Amino acid sequence: MPVKEEGGRGGRLAELNESIVRCRRCPRLTTYREMVAKVKVKRFLGQEYWGRPVPGFGDPHARLLVVGLAPAAHGGNRTGRLFTGDSSGDWLFRAMHETGFCNQPFSVSKHDGLELRSAYVTAVVRCAPPGNRPLPLEIANCNSYLIAEIEELKEVEVILALGRISYAVCLKVLRAESRPPFGHGRTYDLGKGRPKLVASYHPSRQNTQTGRLSWEEWVKVFLTCRRLLGRASPSP
Numbered sequence: 001m002p003v004k005e006e007g008g009r010g011g012r013l014a015e016l017n018e019s020i021v022r023c024r025r026c027p028r029l030t031t032y033r034e035m036v037a038k039v040k041v042k043r044f045l046g047q048e049y050w051g052r053p054v055p056g057f058g059d060p061h062a063r064l065l066v067v068g069l070a071p072a073a074h075g076g077n078r079t080g081r082l083f084t085g086d087s088s089g090d091w092l093f094r095a096m097h098e099t100g101f102c103n104q105p106f107s108v109s110k111h112d113g114l115e116l117r118s119a120y121v122t123a124v125v126r127c128a129p130p131g132n133r134p135l136p137l138e139i140a141n142c143n144s145y146l147i148a149e150i151e152e153l154k155e156v157e158v159i160l161a162l163g164r165i166s167y168a169v170c171l172k173v174l175r176a177e178s179r180p181p182f183g184h185g186r187t188y189d190l191g192k193g194r195p196k197l198v199a200s201y202h203p204s205r206q207n208t209q210t211g212r213l214s215w216e217e218w219v220k221v222f223l224t225c226r227r228l229l230g231r232a233s234p235s236p
Helices: 009-021 027-038 087-098 136-152 164-173 215-228
Strands: 064-068 119-123 158-162 196-200
Touching (some): 064 087, 064 136, 064 164, 087 215, 136 164, 158 215, 196 215
Parallel strands (some): 064 119, 064 158
């Protein structure tokens, strides 16, 4: 993760993330995330869970913003970093590494050496929801955090929304004049001076193990993002 820039953009993002970590706006999510952290699954019994809201992370000068749905109960809610320690993260960071957006193809803990390159990863909801299904009010409660991130990440040119809910929320917080239907791999131009929005299926097991999302189609999404950024090939 990039070093904090005191008084600069990295510092302001750090302050925002501290506010996110302290958040208790949603009673149901607060109760659930803390319960999961105490009543652990067998394979993680010896580990200390994060059990708090999970902030975004990455390059404060990112040109690509990846927006997921929410932390996994035994992934981000355990490790304290989004898409870290779960199968969705395996797909995400492998593809980002293959296309030059991070330095390694895996993420297992906050201290594994992962660095994002011109990319920032965040989520619509910052707490693990029961059944991976946040309620509309819970999504609305988190919108201000996503808005603040987008305002702070001033160099973002492309936003990649993972899943229909993330796509709908991105349209809302970006105040899109129209609401085109979701389509995997599609690019939406929201107007001059606004980031391009790319839609993708979420790399959840429900999508990857059923074949709804193939590896080839998944990588193609990141190649599309790179093309929109004017960089046809991955960074060395």
